[in-house]
Amino acid sequence: MSATSGYAVREAGVVVIGSGLAGLVTALNLARNAGRAGPVVLLTKTEELPGGSSLHAQGGIAAAIGPGDDAALHAADTVAAGAGFVDPAIAGLLTREGARWVRELIGEGMPFDRDTHGAVCLGREAAHGMARIVHAGGDATGRTLVTALARRLRESGAVRVETNAFATDLVLGGGRVRGVMAHHPEGWVLHRTSRVVLATGGIGAAFARTTNPAEATGDGLALAARAGAHLADLEFVQFHPTALAVDRDPAPLLTEALRGAGATLLDGRGRRFMAAEHPLAELAPRDIVARAIGRRVAAGEAVFLDLRPALAAKPGGFPTVLALCAAHGLRPFEEPVPVAPAAHYHMGGVVTDAAGRTSVEGLWACGEVACTGVHGANRLASNSLLEALVFGARVAEDLAKAPAVAAAPFALPEPPRVAGRSAMPLVDAMAAEARRVLYEGAGLVRSGAGLRAARARLDRIGVMLEGLGTAPAVSHHDVRRWGEARNRALVGRLLLHAALGREESRGAHFRSDWPAENPAARRHTITLNDLSAPVTALAVAGDPASGDAACSIL
Known part of the structure; x- marks a missing residue:
């Protein structure tokens, strides 16, 4: 490790951001190919493994492994649920490879629920034509699965896990990823790498009422957006029908x-x-x-x-x-x-190909933060854990074949200037207001007037939060509070922009002023530049995209 500009620089072959199912699967598969992938670092903002929404998933994993079932039937149900926007080829890939991965987990002794004869129990959920949902620990599938995988990751010793690490920005240079700027309890760290995987989960905690844990603040989507990545289907947010109607945040989910x-x-x-x-x-x-x-x-x-x-x-x-x-x-x-x-799952995200590659060179994404095209306008129940399994493995496989790019000389960027301690009450108030505005403006039923009003309000909140960034060094807790508030506001603005542009009702997106589905409608892809008031990304000196001769905040 070396130090410069008041922060540490740590080298890595691959940096995986996120410790839910997608991040763990990616890291574990990279660990198996450590010689080819290079040193692997997993960053998570939680205090320990595992983290994210996967830990709280009560639903199971959909897989065509039962008698009379097959991957084609599962894919057909997936396409039907997605209201015309599912990529059939990706759906077929998901269901074929998903069945193989679930069988492999069964063979490895993963404690899936079994009947008195020892056969794996298969349940049925909404919009599935067959009973094909496997569970572990009853309604504790997510916790059972990720806890077991986290234990395997620790025992492998092949991945450096850094907890309490809040990634604030991707560092870009020469048109590609050059690293991750993160704040740790000991201070700022630049994780220098040419390969980053976003496995940060969804955006549920950007809404005032959600089943998602508090950490689901859309960090990965915001990181990718500030880096210029293509984003798609952001307007499609699945609200879980049956959260307990009690005064608790997050709202307890009834599977x-x-x-x-x-x-x-x-x-x-x-x-x-x-x-x-x-x-x-x-x-x-x-x-x-x-x-x-x-x-x-x-x-x-x-x-x-x-x-x-x-x-x-x-x-x-x-x-x-x-x-x-x-x-x-x-x-x-x-x-x-x-x-x-309550807000539950985001079908949209960072656009990826079948290997998890995004439009930004050196950046991959998998799990809920990614938009593979498999969920369309309305996710089929229990396909989310399956997607994390399949595409986490595919990302790792692709990374094992993608050589690290030699580090070109560049001046190191300055860390972002964040809100200081005195501004934290205002940061917290704006974060709460942003959640309320998004839930009311882009909830179950939307309208043009409501979306425009919410967008105007979130635009103001976003500008105010950026303007509070005055202190280069504050406490780790305050960096995370400001960073999460900043990310919530940005993903909310992006979602509202996408929802305003979809003048129809389809799947999880319902417009009272456009109640009919438009047969000619297509999926929308946007970038941060589509917003009227873009926010910032870290850039390094000499980046042709920045047009700046010195390290800067764009």
């Missing part, structure tokens, strides 16, 4: 597997209503179920989920759900529990 096992939705008078909304009733696509519940909640009517049929059908199958209900004084064995929709 869709409950409805797959027979749980029913009831209105305020105790009547089932989904059969009148869709032929699949409670197993209709998520956007339809979420809006059906949302309309009633918006009208002041309570909506309930009767868990008793599911609890009877799968005794011991939902320990996480039962613990959540108990923590909030609810009695699901005796009466239905209150539910309401």
Whole structure:
């Protein structure tokens, strides 16, 4: 390690940012090919492994491994759920390779739930034509899976894991990635590398009501946007229909597997209503179920989920759900529990090819932060963990074949100037306001007027947050608070811009002023330059893209 400009410089072959399923799978597969990939560093802003939304995933992994099922049927369901915007070739790739990876995990002894005969249990969820969802630990699939993989990663000793590391910017030079600027408890560090993988998860915590953990602030999307990457499908945000309607942030999630096992939705008078909304009733696509519940909640009517049929059908199958209900004084064995929709999953993200490569040279992405084209306008249930498995492995395979680029001499950039301690109350207030504005302006039902008002407000918040950046060195906690607020505002602005441009209703995107689907509509790709007030990216001296002769903040 060397030091210059008041911060440390650490060399790496590959830097993986994120410690959810996608990041762990990428890092583990890179570790197996460490000789070819070079030294691997995993950065995570959490205090320990694992982190991210994967840890909290109650749903399972969709895989065509059961009798009578095959990858083509799974791909067809994926395409149908995506409302016309799924790339069929990528869907086929996902389902073929996904089935292989799940079988491999089973063969390696991953503790998937089994029946009394030892066969892996297969559940059914919304919009799936077959029972093809594997679970581990009942409704604790995500935690079971990523905990096991994190243990393998630690035991491998082949990856340097740096926790409490908040990446603020990608460093660019000569038209490609040259490193990652991150703040650690000991101060600023430039991780110098020509290959970076974004596996940072989604943007759910940019909304005031979400099932996502607090760290899901859209950091990877913001990093990529500031680096000039192409982004797509940002307007498509899936709201989970059945979050517990209790005063808690994030909102506790009641897995869709409950409805797959027979749980029913009831209105305020105790009547089932989904059969009148869709032929699949409670197993209709998520956007339809979420809006059906949302309309009633918006009208002041309570909506309930009767868990008793599911609890009877799968005794011991939902320990996480039962613990959540108990923590909030609810009695699901005796009466239905209150539910309401909450922001859950982002179908959009950084555009990648089938190997996870983005439009920025030296930058890969996988997991929820990426937009592979497999989810379209509405993700099929339990395809998200599958996508992380498949594309995390594909990114690692591609990196093993992609040689590191020799470091060209350049002047090191200055770290970003962040808000100081005295400004933190204002930063926190703007972050909370940004979440509220995005949830109200780009929630389940949108309109042009609402989107424009929200965009104007977030534009002002974004400019104010950038303007607060005055201190080069502050506490690690304050850097993260300011950085996350900055990222929330940016991804919100990008999402609102994309939603305004989609003048139709499709999948998870519903416009009250454009309620019909436009058959001629196409997917939208945007960059940061499409916003009227671009924000900054770190650049190094001599970068042709910067037009600047000295290291700078663009």
